[in-house]
Amino acid sequence: MDRRASWIATAVGGRLLGDDVTVGGPVVTDSREASPGSLYVARRGERADGHSFVASAAGRGAVCALVEHEVPGAGLAQIVVPGSTAALGALAHAHLEDLRREGPLDVIAITGSAGKTTTKDLLAQVLTRRAATVWPRMSFNNEVGVPLTVLGADAATRHLVLEMGASAAGDLASLTRIAAPDVAVELMVGTAHLGGFGSREGIMAAKAELVEGLRPEGTAVLNADDDMVMRMVPLAPGPVVRFSACQGVAAEIRARAIDVDEDDRASFTLEAPDGTARVRLRLVGRHHVRNALAAAGACHVLGIGVEEAAAGLSAAGPLSPHRMAVSDLVLDGRRVTLVDDSYNANPDSMRAGLEALRSLSRGRRMVAVLGEMLELGPDADRLHREAGLRAAELGIGVVVALGPGAGALAGPELGGRRTAHVDTPEAAIDLVGGILEDGDVVLVKGSNGSGAWRVADALVQAGGAR
Template identity: 35%
Template sequence: MTDEKKPAADLSFAGVCTDTRELVPGSLFIALRVPRFDGHDFLGKAILEGAAGLVVARGSNLELPEMTVFTGPVVLVEDTLQALQAIAAGYRLTLPGRVVAITGSVGKTSTRQMVAACLGGTMPVHLTSGNLNNEIGLPLTLLQAEPSHRAIILEMGMRAPGEIRLLSQLARPDAAMITNVGFSHIGRLGSREAILSAKTELIEGLRPGGLLILNADDPLLRNWGVHQPGSFRLAWVTADLDLARSMSTDAAFTVGATDVCATAGCVDFSVGIFQAGQACGQACVHLPFPGHHHVLNMLFGLACAWDMDIPPAIAAADAAAYEQTGNRQRLIEANGVLIMDDSYNASPESMQAALQTLAELAEGRRMIAALGGMLELGEFSAPAHRELGRQAAHLGFSALYLTGSHASDVAAGSRELKPDMTCMVFPDTMDLAKAISDEIRSGDCVLVKGSRGFTMEQVTAKILENLEKRRTTNHDI
């Protein structure tokens, strides 16, 4: 048994694990103790599954039957989460690959995937999977990286000040990017300025001479960025080509877009890269999926590629491999109905992007939205939901099926522009799901979206169940 305060011999393990369901024989098992579970309750199972070493909190009960046959090291620590983070931070310093960190109010995951697509055709890439972007997930992601990976792309999420600082100091990124500063978690932090302060903690772990890439189309980020002396290089991305050219005089480089054409099936645009006011790179980009908001995501990917000496034309061609992940604008065709399942989460910015994307897809067909609320907006909740209703009405939605404490605000906002808008409010998600699944007809385009707390994926499942039932019974829809 080893105490963390005493030196120990070098040890080698097949991996690091905190969940016995995913344990690979020969791994080091770290017994995390967090509000939802206590890994110390699974020490016996970890041993039976083949753990080669244990990290446990000092004072834990180790009088287990399995311990009598366990021959591996047991390391006693004050805090097992801090131990996990320390191991990951130490391992990161041994990795030769370039670490890229991504944060922002919205678009983190899409940008992460786009950066990976821009780099992945040229070099081995390791990236965050799922939602492993917090104080537990990021260390685990780092520990899964291999020395052969030339790029390690880490998504960083937050709900409170100080969290991005911790993640950045663990990851010590060579390049970092902030997608935007929106309203997500404003109910917790109080203002967008406070969110800006929390997001820009990202620079506190950025290596000297590292690259910070910012969205010049975000006024808060732009004002903050131009006043940063810093020990890092600064690059900008923008959907305004002229702005990219002008801002390049005081930046390492800038990447701008022009001639954007977004249709139901793709997004096409041209890209220019500038240094010291002069064009130094260009490419034509074709993204084989809809969504105007993907332009900025792609610009972040091209900026990262440019700094790693990948020509923009090559990175743009590789970006065609990008795929949407999870329930993020997932398109489903069933019995003549187009469903855009964007139920992963919701904020004012992502709601606007989803509404706009479905409008581009619909091409004149009837549009219906099943919307849960947007959580953690605090005093901004009512006006944000009213604006959501106005956006839906402006884009031509025919009906809104709503749930959540601010559903009436969404309805009121929509009727400011469209007094006869059909708005139906339901006490919970399942009541909404039953009602909308009965009303959908062939040719409809349906958006399903809401904050995670509303589990809006249930709506998509109910719609698909009802459409399949109609198909098998030859019911006319």
Template identity: 40%
Template sequence: MALWTQRDAEQATGGTATAPFEVTGLSIDTRTIRPGEMFIALSAARDGHDFVAQAFEKGAAAALVSCVPKGVTGPCLVVPDVLDALVALAKAARARTQARVIAVTGSVGKTSTKEMLRHVLSRQGATHAAEASYNNHWGVPLTLARMPADTRYAVIEIGMNHPGEIAPLARLARPHVALVTIVASAHLEAFGSLDGIAHEKAAIFDGLEPDGTALYNADLPTTPILARAAAKAGQALGFGEAEDAAYHVTEISISADSSAVRGEIALQPGHPARKFLFKTGAPGRHLAMNAVAALAAAEAAGAEWDIAALDIADWRPPAGRGQQEVIRLDSEIDASITLIDDAFNANPASMEAAFEVLAATPTGPGGRRVAILGEMLELGPDESAMHAGLARHPALDRMDVIHTVGPRMQALAEALPERLRGLHVAQADDLGEQAHNLVQPGDVVLVKGSKGSYVSRVVDVLRNLDHPLPDEQTGK
């Protein structure tokens, strides 16, 4: 079934097609484009027009361009500005669907919460959600423009790096439900304070449809800012451990591979509260709270809470966001480590949450709890104190050694008690070269850091240590 016909795309964008076309999807990357899709020739580090011919060679059915590149004969939709045209497609896609739209933002947990929503909502109806972390000025319109007309639920992730980014994207998405997962010390360089970040995150509520639902974390120092902004919505609901939270969490129990969450729901004052108990498919207090937020958003969008609460038990984190896996170190015996891959992003709040998961994960015989930590970026002038402050977290009492990467992590390395100090290196590759010497059978190894610290390269090295067991090699 066509996602966009030539006629619909021309009407949406005001562009002119060089030939008739129908496309089944949209792509901005010739490396991953699939036959039948339209190539969007955005200009960023490279001009997308340089890749239009390659897109057609790989089976593109059309291209969205501001000019037809020399030698290209495939159908092109010519517009004055490609990004503006993509936004126009997004508006048209949003207007033609009856989907219930959920928008998600937060300093931590946006993508995990979005993936939880994708998981539980897809069991209850046709669900469309952002790929990867497509949450910026081109990612949000691309996600919306890719939305099929018959979508029942849509989940849109909205991020920011600078003031003023969230509100226009929220207005483009026009969500029925808008959710702020948490406000934490991320992008402080651009905002100067947590209050500044909270005001920007709360701008997601500006895009709500009339009578929409605003969901916010009720456990934060900046909760009053979120609550005041949410009050403009048709319904404003908090979630968390705060007594006045509509989705009130009373207990979180963390085990090796899951978390149990207990609480009660009181959506209207004076009405009896509903009790709830569910299990997540991954350990961690932060993931448990994200799960509460996801279930609340799903319910506000019209999904069945009880079904979603059952389905979230088999959700697993995406790679780089707390995913756990077993790495076998020997091909003859079952000598292994447990790797916790949380190397996609980091700030103080997510670091502390990862520490709790590491502390709660059992080791094998003779094993240790090992942390390999990359820098936390974009924290502003107090970054050294924030790195050093991690040394005070009580979960460190259950750790055995901490290796650190990057100049900013020097502050933590110096603040650690002597028993925990491992290697400190300038770059992730320096640690990767020694990774095979840093682990032993039975270890649980957490790798965590901002994407720009490149600590994910250590994850890659550790994965390469894996050896299949003999029966897997022979198939016997």
């Protein structure tokens, strides 16, 4: 970003105090990430007030700060606004619109109850092979992460890939006002954040805000295998491109001859209006076929031919941590395989993770450390119980349920299998360390807030990933 403080003040409707400095560094919301030329955004959080760290940001080189009140003696220019988070969004919007006036720039936004980050990573790796592409390297999909990603784009950027999440109605509408997409990708309507929406119909209405927020004549890329996603077709302001991994479903982008190797990596024939090409994914899990199709659909809209898209998808690897990362470990002489999918979880992704564990086991004992799935509302016990039953159906020999609300994962209906329920990641680490046997395949999966990722990190640290 290379903007004068006065330009920023105008963009956010704020009042500039101090010199009209040039912001030539990154925009940050954590003072510890400030560097020479940075703009620091002082936000009020649940645990801390960012205004307490304005001087600290200045000490690390920040030259300007967005604040809700003046911070005396902070040693940098300040722009006073009614709300720092809203101002961050307004700044990103102004920056994006300015870039769009300067040259060609496509914005591709991706949402869905599961698969957003993987699809974003796949698509970004294809696009970056042909033109400058900006995308979040982590799951930056909310009112802070999306603006920060947008503000990372510059005049050289030709593709901006955004992941957009929703915890409540109106979230996606707000994000599309910041960055209206040229291409909107809808992956699935599942049961993530069910507690915030009440029903799949409520989730569908919220996810549809992405399609409704498209720029005029923007294109919706929709999962034809999901009945709720297909209900969004009439809401699209422009063309619709459908993708499908199922036989007999009408779609422009299709997967044929799907095959899964012994490492649970899928290959398939990608069919598009301009031809066919073979794709061999480097990602673990058959469910990634649909994520790859979604990325291929966006590529088609952007004018990328089927052979180029297939080559890019085949070359793309996992980028984000704790997402179906497979490691071979040695723990006190016991050789085990860790499947770390612990970044987040909902009922849909939990089922996919359990099925991937089954595919990878190849006759070895399966152990599942399953963290609590959060934000499921009154259906939480039922949905956890269903996940536990699925684990039993798949023959998973040991289930460790992690978190106060995860008990139903290890209920008596799992039959004669070994189960345990612990409340903390530390307890899970101690328990798992004592029950693993040579040859085990271990899945660690759970909502981020359950701390399941701590269990995965402890196993990797103890076993030396190889």
